[in-house]
Amino acid sequence: MQECGLETHRITQNFDSAGNHPSQQLESGSSLGNRYLIQDVIGLGGMGAVYRARDLHFPNVEKLVAVKEMINQARDPLVRSTIVRNFEREANLLATLDHPGIPRIYDYFTHNERSYLILEFINGKDLEAILGETVGFIPQEKVVYWAVELCDVLHYLHSHKPEPIIFRDMKPSNVMINHHNHVILIDFGIAKPFQGSQRGTMIGTEGYSPPEQYRGEANHLADIYALGATLHHLLTKIDPRLEPPFSFGERPLRKFNPNLSVELESVVNVALQYAPQDRYQSALEMKEALLAVIKKTGMLPPKPMVKDSSSTEEQEILPLWEYACEDEIRGSPTQSSGVIYIGSYDNNMYAMKAASGDFLWKYPTDGGIVSKPLVYDGNIYFGSEDHRLHVINARLGQINWTYYTKGPIRSSPYIAEGHVFIGSDDCHLHAINTLSGRPAWKLDVGAPVRSTPIVEHEYVYFGTEDGELYCVDFSSKVRWRFKAKRAITSSPIVHNGVIYFTSMDATLYALDARTGWVIWRFRLGKASISTPCIAEGFMFTGAADGKIYCVDMRTSKEVWSFATEHQVTGSPVVYNDSLYCGSVDKYFYCLEYSTGRLKWKYRTNGAITGTPTAHDGVVFIGSNDHHLYALTA
Amino acid sequence: MKRFFEKLRGSQPSTSQEIPTRPIPKENIEIISKPPYPRLEPPQLIVGCAQSVGIQRDHNEDALFTLTTTLTGDFRNVPFGLYIVADGMGGHQHGEIASGIAIRSMAGYIIRKLYTPFLSLKPNLPEESLLEIMQEGVQDAHTAITKQVPGGVTTMTAALILGNRMTIAHVGDSRAYLISNNGRIEALTRDHSLVKRLVELGQITVDEAAIHPQRNVLYRALGQGEPFDPDINSIQIPDTGYLLLCSDGLWSVVPEAEIQSIVQKSKNPEEACQSLVDAANAAGGPDNITAILIRLYT
Numbered sequence: 049m050q051e052c053g054l055e056t057h058r059i060t061q062n063f064d065s066a067g068n069h070p071s072q073q074l075e076s077g078s079s080l081g082n083r084y085l086i087q088d089v090i091g092l093g094g095m096g097a098v099y100r101a102r103d104l105h106f107p108n109v110e111k112l113v114a115v116k117e118m119i120n121q122a123r124d125p126l127v128r129s130t131i132v133r134n135f136e137r138e139a140n141l142l143a144t145l146d147h148p149g150i151p152r153i154y155d156y157f158t159h160n161e162r163s164y165l166i167l168e169f170i171n172g173k174d175l176e177a178i179l180g181e182t183v184g185f186i187p188q189e190k191v192v193y194w195a196v197e198l199c200d201v202l203h204y205l206h207s208h209k210p211e212p213i214i215f216r217d218m219k220p221s222n223v224m225i226n227h228h229n230h231v232i233l234i235d236f237g238i239a240k241p242f243q244g245s246q247r248g249t250m251i252g253t254e255g256y257s258p259p260e261q262y263r264g265e266a267n268h269l270a271d272i273y274a275l276g277a278t279l280h281h282l283l284t285k286i287d288p289r290l291e292p293p294f295s296f297g298e299r300p301l302r303k304f305n306p307n308l309s310v311e312l313e314s315v316v317n318v319a320l321q322y323a324p325q326d327r328y329q330s331a332l333e334m335k336e337a338l339l340a341v342i343k344k345t346g347m348l349p350p351k352p353m354v355k356d357s358s359s360t361e362e363q364e365i366l367p368l369w370e371y372a373c374e375d376e377i378r379g380s381p382t383q384s385s386g387v388i389y390i391g392s393y394d395n396n397m398y399a400m401k402a403a404s405g406d407f408l409w410k411y412p413t414d415g416g417i418v419s420k421p422l423v424y425d426g427n428i429y430f431g432s433e434d435h436r437l438h439v440i441n442a443r444l445g446q447i448n449w450t451y452y453t454k455g456p457i458r459s460s461p462y463i464a465e466g467h468v469f470i471g472s473d474d475c476h477l478h479a480i481n482t483l484s485g486r487p488a489w490k491l492d493v494g495a496p497v498r499s500t501p502i503v504e505h506e507y508v509y510f511g512t513e514d515g516e517l518y519c520v521d522f523s524s525k526v527r528w529r530f531k532a533k534r535a536i537t538s539s540p541i542v543h544n545g546v547i548y549f550t551s552m553d554a555t556l557y558a559l560d561a562r563t564g565w566v567i568w569r570f571r572l573g574k575a576s577i578s579t580p581c582i583a584e585g586f587m588f589t590g591a592a593d594g595k596i597y598c599v600d601m602r603t604s605k606e607v608w609s610f611a612t613e614h615q616v617t618g619s620p621v622v623y624n625d626s627l628y629c630g631s632v633d634k635y636f637y638c639l640e641y642s643t644g645r646l647k648w649k650y651r652t653n654g655a656i657t658g659t660p661t662a663h664d665g666v667v668f669i670g671s672n673d674h675h676l677y678a679l680t681a
Numbered sequence: 682m683k684r685f686f687e688k689l690r691g692s693q694p695s696t697s698q699e700i701p702t703r704p705i706p707k708e709n710i711e712i713i714s715k716p717p718y719p720r721l722e723p724p725q726l727i728v729g730c731a732q733s734v735g736i737q738r739d740h741n742e743d744a745l746f747t748l749t750t751t752l753t754g755d756f757r758n759v760p761f762g763l764y765i766v767a768d769g770m771g772g773h774q775h776g777e778i779a780s781g782i783a784i785r786s787m788a789g790y791i792i793r794k795l796y797t798p799f800l801s802l803k804p805n806l807p808e809e810s811l812l813e814i815m816q817e818g819v820q821d822a823h824t825a826i827t828k829q830v831p832g833g834v835t836t837m838t839a840a841l842i843l844g845n846r847m848t849i850a851h852v853g854d855s856r857a858y859l860i861s862n863n864g865r866i867e868a869l870t871r872d873h874s875l876v877k878r879l880v881e882l883g884q885i886t887v888d889e890a891a892i893h894p895q896r897n898v899l900y901r902a903l904g905q906g907e908p909f910d911p912d913i914n915s916i917q918i919p920d921t922g923y924l925l926l927c928s929d930g931l932w933s934v935v936p937e938a939e940i941q942s943i944v945q946k947s948k949n950p951e952e953a954c955q956s957l958v959d960a961a962n963a964a965g966g967p968d969n970i971t972a973i974l975i976r977l978y979t
Contacts, residue, residue: 255900259879259882259884260884262875262879262884262893262895263884263885264894289900289906290901290906290910292873292878292900293875293878293879293900294878294879294882294884322882322884544916544917545845545846545917546846546917557810558810558915560843560844560845560846562757562759562844562845563757563759563843563844564806565806565811565843565844565846566806566808566809566810566811567810567811567812567846567848567915568810568811568812568813568915569809569810569812569813602914602915602916603812603912603913603914604810604812
């Protein structure tokens with residue numbers, strides 16, 4: 049009956065197709081040994097079936113029993129008789145046990161190649177079935193109560209005289225919950241001799257057994273570990289058989305089920321220690337710990353998640369300085385040579401000292417500035433909703449030249465090979481000579497370009513509001529195009545020959561830079577206009593579902609996500625070991641980038657839609673509350 | 682190439698501060714001074730493969746697949762390569778059936794999904810990503826094995842090369858290695874093996890692992906368990922070097938350093954694979970041996 053959930057289907061088929069095993073089951077309505085009237089098959093395993101049967105020795109009441117059938121597959125007569133002898137010894141052992149959490153054994157007998165065990169019929173379900181049919185998590189109270197009862201059963205087995213009994217196979221499918229919500233441990237390894245020896249390379253580990261069991265050194269502490277593993281599975285719903293063996297330490301309970309109590313997490317952790325001496329030293333000790341959890345938490349509905357004690361309270365954070373513009377800051381600051389440049393919806397581009405926030409100059413345009421200025425060769429380049437690309441002297445804030453497009457500019461400029469590339473709502477990408485201010489070319493793409501272009505290996509990449517990602521060369525010839533389902537407002541980034549960007553179709557894309565082929569896609573909870581950033585093989589981006597995501601760039605699997613209270617439209621930035629990102633929920637967040645743990649957050653008085661910039665231990669962020677903030681990074 | 686020699690020169694200590702060192706053995710000088718293989722233009726993949734039943738087994742449960750071609754596009758020709766190694770297990774010949782199904786199913790899926798569309802007059806790319814296509818291919822193979830040969834399971838390591846991108850799908854304990862010309866050999870895959878895991882955790886030593894009764898136990902393989910979770914990742918292929926796919930019949934008996942040296946010394950991938958198989962057989966040949974070696978280009 050081992051791993052019946054996983055194996056059953058296959059092995060039954062195996063019998064059918066191979067045809068060299070006597071495989072026919074007992075028919076419903078047939079009787080076994082003139083005593084047990086077979087009603088139904090209730091399980092299938094590698095050794096045979098398990099039936100529900102009625103005991104005909106009780107003609108006036110319906111006494112139900114479980115009939116476990118084991119088919120002796122050995123051909124060699126000596127092996128066959130050894131198997132039967134082992135089976136009878138185990139059955140005799142089981143017959144001496146008397147505990148409400150252990151099924152009663154009524155009878156056993158062997159008939160030709162089949163042996164039968166007649167057991168107490170348990171009206172209920174095993175934990176694997178319960179796991180399968182539970183939507184969401186099983187309430188922790190339930191799990192803890194079951195765990196206490198399991199400790200009782202284990203204690204009974206481990207105190208057995210003259211020899212302690214080691215169960216060796218604690219796992220959800222071996223624990224039944226009866227109709228009175230009590231646990232009953234089933235499958236005492238009695239069928240194991242019938243399983244035959246395995247040849248060559250084998251497959252499948254138990255998933256719940258401790259490391260020392262594979263050295264053949266299991267004692268009662270192995271059962272403690274397996275109980276911990278079973279609880280881990282019940283509480284997280286993550287099946288350990290599908291994870292690398294002994295990797296529970298990498299999956300702390302509360303990471304997957306934050307509603308669990310810290311105390312319970314710690315009990316399961318202790319049970320799951322690699323080294324047997326670090327675990328609870330007896331089932332009783334573990335039971336005491338579980339009872340303490342019940343007492344301490346009152347097992348009332350779990351409290352709302354407590355803030356991590358190591359995270360700094362938001363009140364303690366004070367900006368180094370702040371600077372008030374006359375309207376919202378929707379765009380992003382740029383730092384260069386100790387000066388911060390930031391555009392505002394009040395139409396001005398501001399320059400201020402990065403160290404103090406002292407005002408240096410401002411330069412007026414005729415439209416809101418929602419992009420990020422670029423510093424190049426002593427000049428500031430930026431677009432404005434007044435349709436113009438402005439190029440002004442960085443030191444004095446005086447106009448150098450402007451370039452007119454036929455629509456508002458929301459894209460930020462990118463400079464390469466003596467040309468500035470910028471998109472406009474006039475549905476063109478413009479390439480302008482930085483010396484002359486004259487256009488080299490403009491490319492009609494049929495939809496506004498709000499995405500910031502990027503140039504890599506002589507190709508220009510940018511997205512459009514039509515949902516296309518373009519790759520064009522320096523002569524404006526389109527090399528390839530990729531169509532997403534919705535707009536690409538975010539700006540592509542390039543890393544090791546791969547283009548990354550997000551789209552309003554709620555996907556983070558990775559495309560081969562040379563060909564435009566999709567390497568992977570990562571589904572976000574909602575649309576995104578947030579430009580991803582990269583650190584140490586991880587990719588970070590925000591989305592309208594309020595989350596900041598961390599994705600493994602090689603496998604495209606989520607590493608962590610952090611939920612803010614509102615849309616994340618700006619882009620995260622990694623600086624040292626931290627990730628900085630604002631949210632429309634008005635908060636500016638600092639997270640540990642490897643884990644997503646909150647380090648601190650700072651509340652502004654308006655939505656944050658832009659991207660921070662960090663330099664010299666200071667991080668700068670604008671808010672819709674008109675202010676630019678400088679915070680200690 | 683020029684850059685390669687510049688790099689070499691740059692790493693030599695300058696004569697003004699000469700430090701006495703042991704003279705470089707002659708064979709090493711040969712390796713260092715031997716230029717990497719001639720650059721091919723346009724880029725193309727050069728592939729060799731070899732198989733052996735081994736010395737101690739009487740039948741072959743390994744299977745391999747190679748497909749090397751060039752996709753002719755409108756503006757560029759792109760190398761396309763699909764390479765698969767599978768090592769089956771299970772009684773009643775289930776092992777070889779399983780590895781065969783894995784190869785046919787995976788190769789068939791990738792060719793249908795990715796290669797055939799390129800042969801149409803107006804090539805249309807699949808909507809799914811490379812990772813998704815590989816994932817679906819592995820899932821298909823898994824389902825086919827579960828249905829057609831219950832009881833049989835197999836490892837599978839599949840590498841898809843498209844342009845300068847390599848996507849690897851991996852289940853079990855066959856391996857993919859990246860061998861660079863500077864003498865490094867790096868496993869790109871992680872064995873899904875119980876004993877490997879025990880060693881990683883310091884529970885048993887490498888020596889104990891070699892004789893552990895459960896040393897052949899995998900915790901993940903095609904045909905086993907549901908839901909099913911292969912390792913799939915995608916990397917940019919390096920400028921020069923080799924990709925080696927092999928079954929445990931090779932790596933469990935031939936040390937990595939020796940694999941690396943055989944590859945570097947061989948004239949071509951075909952010869953290298955034969956030498957690798959010979960080395961495994963010389964080391965006892967306890968299991969079926971399969972090797973595919975792909976010479977990478979810029």
